[in-house]
Amino acid sequence: MEQNLEAQKNILGLQLPTDPRWVNLASMSLQDILTDHAYCEQKAATSCISIIQRYSDKELMVKELAPVVTEEWGHFRLVLQELHRRGLALGRQRKDEYVNRLIAFQQKGGAAEGRFLDELLTMALIEARSCERFKRLSEGLDDEYLRNFYRRFMESEAGHYALFIELAETYIDKTHVRQRWLQWLQHEAAIMQELTLRGDRIH
Ligand SMILES: [Fe+2]
Numbered sequence: 001m002e003q004n005l006e007a008q009k010n011i012l013g014l015q016l017p018t019d020p021r022w023v024n025l026a027s028m029s030l031q032d033i034l035t036d037h038a039y040c041e042q043k044a045a046t047s048c049i050s051i052i053q054r055y056s057d058k059e060l061m062v063k064e065l066a067p068v069v070t071e072e073w074g075h076f077r078l079v080l081q082e083l084h085r086r087g088l089a090l091g092r093q094r095k096d097e098y099v100n101r102l103i104a105f106q107q108k109g110g111a112a113e114g115r116f117l118d119e120l121l122t123m124a125l126i127e128a129r130s131c132e133r134f135k136r137l138s139e140g141l142d143d144e145y146l147r148n149f150y151r152r153f154m155e156s157e158a159g160h161y162a163l164f165i166e167l168a169e170t171y172i173d174k175t176h177v178r179q180r181w182l183q184w185l186q187h188e189a190a191i192m193q194e195l196t197l198r199g200d201r202i203h
């Protein structure tokens, strides 16, 4: 719990808070929100598997991420169950411009350490923004059942955010991690602003 509180505080490091009106938009189209959410959880699970496969020599990280795969897949199942409970279909996966833009910012060539760090920070950022959105939903939706539903995700993603930062700091110099994290935060805010202005749905 203490870890969650700490993570929550750091999430305020996100440079651009979600527009409060987003909750109203979100509640108007619950199926879209649930479908996007379901695929986000799937991608979180597959991204963790991919990191484990590519960095199998980093034993501590493998050990820490293995249960996260199970958790994220569990999240996917919960969202799927929620869709079915409401008589809604999973639907198709939408192009995720937000994540694509984040991936475009990742260091492509150069030292392996920098590429590794960017992968972890991308994961941390996606977890932080998901957590922030779930927090808005858990506070702003009219339906009490859904507020509780999103609160559970919020807490879990806050823990994942903290884990990815911790892993980065385990393998890479902390000052360097902080410096690069600040660049990521600024870049993410610019993406959010641009996509919001364009009227894109983000998660
Ligand atoms: Fe999740």
Ligand SMILES: [Fe+2]
Binding pocket: 044, 072, 127, 156, 157, 160
């Ligand atoms: Fe997560």
